[in-house]
Amino acid sequence: MKRRILFHFAVVVGVFGLFSSSYINAASNVANGFRLSPVRVDATVDKGHSVTENIYVTNVNNYQITAKAVINEFTASNDESGSPAVILDNSQPAPANSFKSITATISDVTIDAGQTATVPVKITIPQNANSGGYYGAVRFVSTNAATGQSVSLSASVGTIFLITVPGKLTEQLQLVDFSAAKNGSTASFFTNSKNLQIVTRVHNTGNIHLAPNGKINITNSGGKVVETIDFNNTNPRGEVLPSTIRKYTYDIKKQDLFGKYSATAYLGYGTSGQVMTIKTSFWVIPFWLITVGGIAVVSVVGGISYAIVRRRHTPRHKAHIKK
Secondary structure, X not given: OHHHHEEEOOOOOOOOOOOOHHHHOOOOEEEOOEEEEOOEEEEEOOOOOEXXXXXXXXXXXXXXXXXXXXXXXXXXXXXXXXXXXXXXXXXXXXXXXXXXXXXXXOOOEEEOOOOEEEEEEEEEOOOOOOOEEEEEEEEEEEEEOOOOOEOOHHHXXXXXXXXXXXXXXOOOEEEXXXXXXXXXXXXXXXXXXXXXXXXXXXXXXXXXXXXXXXXXXXXXXXXXXXXXXXXXXXXXXXXXXXXXXXXXXXXXXXXXXXXXXXEEEEEEEOOOOEXXXXXXXXEEOOHHHHHHHHHHHHHHHHHHHHHHHHHHHOOOOOOOOOO
16 A cells, blocks of 8 residues: 555656755756756754745746646655655645645746746744654646646656754664675675675664765775775765665676675764764685586595595405414
8 A cells, every 4th residue: 555655756757866866966857848946955944933945947848837836745765775755645644744734835836938937935843843854845737828738747847855853853873784795686605796786774763864974995805995985975965764774785896806805884974973884794706716616626525435435345465474
């Protein structure tokens, strides 16, 4: 049932890839005749206060259209990618920190061809509101002002909001997994260096979004660093929403690995500079070497067995003593 309620923003033309690499390089989003900016708003609003954030909506059509705003909650998708999933079912119970409850109704706006409209989004935090993160999206669908015909909701375009309400904030990440992998499958032994990865899964057990970042060092058995991976070093950084797990996967670029290696991650997060240091080990032994080694072992064992058998079947001659 939950999967029916949560829709990836990829379904809405990938507009809201806020936690994905595709979002990081986007300056605006375009869909269904709109160009929209910004694609993401981060704001901190104290209890009892309001803030107004402007969204700029450009009509890239050659005719007049009306932009209709739709306000939704969102959460992280179930695939641990960090991609947002919009909650489209209005019958679902609102989360404890409801973005819709703090966002004022937004009026429709008519935009002439090639023109840009400023759409204010007012957010008000009640004095008795919960502290923590409020996550939502303001999406826009267009209506042709001449015909009154609305376009498909799936072609909507929008801006995501990450709102922080100060107070009793809990910033806590827990490590779920840190391991080497090949093509997404974790293991500790590999027969070649192709498509090797380092997979890190972290669980946000707090009440505010967090963006861990740092470095991962790959060292050989002698302790020499053979590769350094920048962890979540993007702008903006990939966030982990509260009560969700996010998986970060990075390719190991060095291709001539042989023997035992260690991966050590030094990750920081939160306003207090919390640090996690985690380590794992893995082996890379070429298949041909395993084959040669296996043949050598079989040959040695076979030789020893043959020698033992032959010795057992060799007649023993007793010495004769003359009287």
